[in-house]
Amino acid sequence: MKNTMKIALSGAIALSTLSPLTNVVHAEEQQEQNIPKQTSQKAGNVNDNNYMEKNFDLRKRIMALVGAAENTNSNYSNNYSYIEDIGDHRGYTAGIIGFTTGTDDMVHLVKHYNKINPNNDLKKYEGALKQLSKEGSESHKGLEGFDKAWKNASKNDRDNFVKAQNYVLKHDYMDKAVQAAKDDGLSQLGQYVYFDAIVKHGPGEFKQGGYKGKDPADWSFDELRESTIDKSGGKSPKNGVNEEDFLNAFLDGRFKSIQKENENDESNDNDVFDRLKTQQQFIKDKNFDLKLPLDF
Template sequence: MKRNSRHLISLVLLGMVTLSSFSDYFSMSTVTAKADTVNSTILAEKGGTYWLTKEQKHRAEELTSVFENSTTELDYAYGENLGDGRGITCGRAGFCTGTGDAILVVKKYMDKKPGNILSKYLPALTELENNRIQTKHDQEDVSSLDKIGNFISDWAIAAKDPDFRAIQDSVVDELYYIPSAKKADLLGLKLPLSRAELYDAIIQHGNEQNDLDSIDSLIARATEMSGGTPRSNVDEKVWLDNFLNIRKACLSYCYKEGSREEWADSFGRVDVFKKLVKDENYYLDKPITIEGTSWDGMVVP
């Protein structure tokens, strides 16, 4: 399933806006009471009132696993060069060698088990990360890894180790689940489906500042379109619908040229969330049968 730039106009039609940052927008128009902001942050640190339950989180993770790896089982051993400008994509949440998260997994594994099968790649991963920071661009080149060994195969071998799988879980929480939950707290999102959507979006779009494809940019544009957030009394279902439309437009034609073809193949993950809205499965308390996308017929129990 391949697409092209025919969807560029959708970005314009959806009212794309330019905002300096998600946090700046909040400070201007949505978080109006300092005390409320502080209280939300404290709740977020502890796990707020509306954070996903264990069962809801598991279902959200299974759904994202379908999108990332075409299976409801968390695929810790997965590895592939998708040609999306991010290097090798690997593990249960699609960690990438060119975006700064795969190296974090490898570093934590090194701390736990020095001299493990992935340790030999750390110098090359560090060089890629330094280049990413310096250029402010994802790194697609994996030739330095290929000179050392078969990174994909070695990652799969490491994934047989329960400690390595546990590290992947902890990095997902650290980089994606907890940040997305804190953003949801600031937005005033209460519905588990809204929170699951932010979690899926942050995994795919990332959490980089000043990135027009990142989750904060999507949030800012959806907030602008909605005239505020649920915290400022905007109907949460309206805000969620606008966020889904903005995200689908971004996937159809994103700013990062290297990611356009791959992302254009994946806008069906937004359609799955739209179907959940249509089915009013706002609490993720029913099995999810995926229809009409690349994952047609798959069931999240």
Template sequence: MNPRLLLALALAIGTVLAGCGSHEAAAVPPAGLDDPAHRRVAEAVISSFENSSTDLPYAAAQRLDDGRGITAGRAGFTSGTHDLLLVVQRYEALAGTSTPLHRYVRPLRAIDTQVADGGDGDDTTGLGGFEAAWASTSRSDPRLNQAQDAVYDDLYFRPVMDQARRAGVTTALGQLALLDTGIQHGTGTGPDDLGTIVTETGPLAGDEPGWLRRFLENRRRHLEHPAYAETAEVWRESLPRVDTLERFVDQQRFDLATPVDWTFAGQRFSVPG
């Protein structure tokens, strides 16, 4: 064979092999909400549901008269459901010294014990001035916001992602639907919790869009007829969350690719590209 032809052939083969090698070595992009960009969109959507803003409200704190005392921070941690106490304790541990929230640790623990014994979760005894102290600290000490992120991941994001993997839900939109449900309903196995709704929806069986529609129908039913009658009015107010997620399914926005826009309770929101 002509030497020049042999050289050309060798170069061509080398180029092909090099391309194959680089393809095999290329990093596989993360799927679902493991992708930081997808997670950013999902958290913006949930924040629009919770706070009427796509920004995470780290400094927010208010009394909503919803049976859960004070609601504060990026994930709506509440004094009546234990997680606000966890955030304050995590902040204290990160700070290592006395903090502006230190004086609220004991009242939060007392409320926690009271609720565990069947008491009133809306009781805020000893929490006078908490909202102002929380807001000021969040704006001045990044460790409080770091504590919020850590507790959010521990209580909500990681458990929901584990639940999604067990159920076989792989799309960003599907995982968003589970995450929003877990944040509002809880990630346990109570009568209205995420685990119960997933179980009621049944196996995915290779049809995630169909499964997601059934899941959202079941969530709607739980919001319309919650297990605890005293929460019925508050939970029904969350039905627009399901409406918005169902519109995402109708639009086949399973990858939550930006730019993305949506309507919630008559208000327009967006995340630019």
């Protein structure tokens, strides 16, 4: 049977109520109270209560969807301990959103974990991770025993380990996706589409016109977003563009990027399109509030 980790939203999963997810409360979220109720939101109308940073229920829904895509597990609390080399040339992929040893998000994670617990099992790998990140290498050089140390940290120091992962998740990914969704006047669905893209393609470092002439396989979130705005006449839903058309154009860019990545690496069968087809279906259903149930 084909391993679907990091691949697909496989099978029919229904998030029919919040009850299956109510036990998924992580260390840095345990003190959250009086979370504002999510309200219906029209494209272009920014209401802070409808964004992940303040709306816990919405965050759980989005994290469940992304967790299903990244690890085929909508109960995303199980994904903190995950680690595997999936053969995508990024080294080990691990944790809640797939931090990778060949990129700088794993460096950020271990560095922050060291601040929380200076005696953690991963501390000794920080130097090797910095070097591998600098090279963009898939190598395991200097990472002997890293996978075991990851599992040990998850088992024996879970609260601190979860806090460290959540910190990098928020600062490297969620904050940027939320701000971009606000800037572009997107709904809750648009926020999910952006967050899923930033997790999969990486945040990027914005350079005006950076996507032009660049292999789509290497497009980051910034480049996908800019190309979509350019195709929309330099505008976004905040400026009156139809959000359905805008999000479909954004997903067209993601299809192109992933297809090119697969063409460039014939051994790469990890990036199928199920997660994008799911998002297209939500757009077709006009479920801009991500109302439950979410069937995919």
